Amino acid sequence: MASSSAIASSSAPFINKKDVGLSAFSSQSSFSVQTARQRISKKIVSVMTPQQTQRTPATTGSVKTGMTMTEKILAKASDKPEVSPGDNVWVNVDVLMTHDVCGPGSIGIFKKEFGQNAKVWDREKLVIIPDHYIFTSDERANRNVDILRDFCTEQNIKYFYDIKDLGNFRANPDYKGVCHVALAQEGHCRPGEVLLGTDSHTCTAGAFGQFATGIGNTDAGFVLGTGKILLKVPPTLRFVMDGEMPDYLLAKDLILQIIGEISVAGATYKAMEFVGSTVESLTMEERMTLCNMVVEAGGKNGVIPADKTTYDYLEGRTSVPYEPVYSDEGARYLKEYRFDVSKLEPLVAKPHSPDNRALARECKDVKIDRVYIGSCTGGKTEDFMAAAKVFLASGKKVKVPTFLVPATQKVWMDVYSLPVPGAGGKTCSQIFEEAGCDTPASPSCGACLGGPKDTYARMNEAQANYYLFYRIIDLLLICYRVCVSTTNRNFPGRMGHKEGQIYLASPYTAAASALTGYVTDPREFLQ
Numbered sequence: 001m002a003s004s005s006a007i008a009s010s011s012a013p014f015i016n017k018k019d020v021g022l023s024a025f026s027s028q029s030s031f032s033v034q035t036a037r038q039r040i041s042k043k044i045v046s047v048m049t050p051q052q053t054q055r056t057p058a059t060t061g062s063v064k065t066g067m068t069m070t071e072k073i074l075a076k077a078s079d080k081p082e083v084s085p086g087d088n089v090w091v092n093v094d095v096l097m098t099h100d101v102c103g104p105g106s107i108g109i110f111k112k113e114f115g116q117n118a119k120v121w122d123r124e125k126l127v128i129i130p131d132h133y134i135f136t137s138d139e140r141a142n143r144n145v146d147i148l149r150d151f152c153t154e155q156n157i158k159y160f161y162d163i164k165d166l167g168n169f170r171a172n173p174d175y176k177g178v179c180h181v182a183l184a185q186e187g188h189c190r191p192g193e194v195l196l197g198t199d200s201h202t203c204t205a206g207a208f209g210q211f212a213t214g215i216g217n218t219d220a221g222f223v224l225g226t227g228k229i230l231l232k233v234p235p236t237l238r239f240v241m242d243g244e245m246p247d248y249l250l251a252k253d254l255i256l257q258i259i260g261e262i263s264v265a266g267a268t269y270k271a272m273e274f275v276g277s278t279v280e281s282l283t284m285e286e287r288m289t290l291c292n293m294v295v296e297a298g299g300k301n302g303v304i305p306a307d308k309t310t311y312d313y314l315e316g317r318t319s320v321p322y323e324p325v326y327s328d329e330g331a332r333y334l335k336e337y338r339f340d341v342s343k344l345e346p347l348v349a350k351p352h353s354p355d356n357r358a359l360a361r362e363c364k365d366v367k368i369d370r371v372y373i374g375s376c377t378g379g380k381t382e383d384f385m386a387a388a389k390v391f392l393a394s395g396k397k398v399k400v401p402t403f404l405v406p407a408t409q410k411v412w413m414d415v416y417s418l419p420v421p422g423a424g425g426k427t428c429s430q431i432f433e434e435a436g437c438d439t440p441a442s443p444s445c446g447a448c449l450g451g452p453k454d455t456y457a458r459m460n461e462a463q464a465n466y467y468l469f470y471r472i473i474d475l476l477l478i479c480y481r482v483c484v485s486t487t488n489r490n491f492p493g494r495m496g497h498k499e500g501q502i503y504l505a506s507p508y509t510a511a512a513s514a515l516t517g518y519v520t521d522p523r524e525f526l527q
């Protein structure tokens, strides 16, 4: 048994480190440093100093430490009464998702380690979603989908969202599109569970009050064989967002605000818990946008407590019983940030980093040559509704090519069928057509991460045959290789062209920018 002093010295540094991060806006909120200090000292009282060797009732094992919801989910999944940040625990996995880019590699590792005839641990807990490089003639990309299909047949996998006819996605009723959006729509995201995926944006599912994180192919190969993973429990950062959300802001602005504040490394291997009245007011799709980009701050997972909004969304989508968990009153947070959302303004992340934050209104001098609306971050039904709202309010036509890539087949249907509020029954697709946008494309990850050369809306580089000619054109036009995009990453080369400049923005800001031809604050059209 560990001595009391050992417990004290291992616990104390974590608690002593607890401090409160003040956002640029928190000084205007009701939050006070004094309150934070009082809370910290309350915590320290319950920790034994190294001199206290004798046990007193307050320090016996009968007193449970408060846990965050991330810790609670991991405790439950590892059959432990309690876990603490830094603990390494074997976790039982509820759902493993993989796609066409990482599935074949994960399957290869599974077969190598567990044998050619091995069976996956649970044919109903594996979800396979081709979504990345789908509408392409690239043979290796096509082969990846074939490998997934063969594996699913061999293993009798229950949830495989296949696509065979690339010429007409609608001829493939099982095909969904972007995995993170499809997982939610198909009821695979459930409060209190552990969802892993071979994709960094698997953190999106934290919006459902579950532990969701991306893993590599090797880990996925192991999960395929055992249904387990060894995880280090992350400490939690708490983001309290209060205040009424102005009607020119979207969740994308909130997460760009946070990443700009804490940097792309600010949450490395940490859980990011989002709470507060603003978060409670967000729809599920907006909550997904918030959690989707935690990985752009290095976060291990993002998480939002489940509530009525969550349960309503899940109604009819899943029949699997689930058990939501909530952070304890006395849970330990590494740091707390507070935001008064009513004071925030529309933002962009300038090239080439998601933390390169700027106010959209201060980037008016940035001329653009295209707009891209799509991806797991910004290609959901509500993202298209938001863009349509701006086009409708302006009554104008776009000035640059505007590419629309619905995340999933359901989003595509919504774009063509749901009436946009206040538009006299018009659908998004009608409004987009009137505004002069490109016709909504087949659902997939599209050009969010470049993809093969023939990917729709990819920012392409000069072709080899005409290299010199195109290189000269490229150099002449270089200042116009600029895209405003609702996606999540703007690293060099991310959407294809290695000299491309990507400004990450909300669907409001993207649509406003399409109408002017430069980075534009949506208030120009929404007020």
Ligand SMILES: CC(C)[C@H](C(=O)O)[C@@H](O)C(=O)O
Binding pocket: 101, 102, 132, 198, 199, 200, 201, 214, 449
């Ligand atoms: C292809 C995949 C491994 C990658 C990821 O993990 O995020 C992609 O989805 C991305 O957005 O960059």
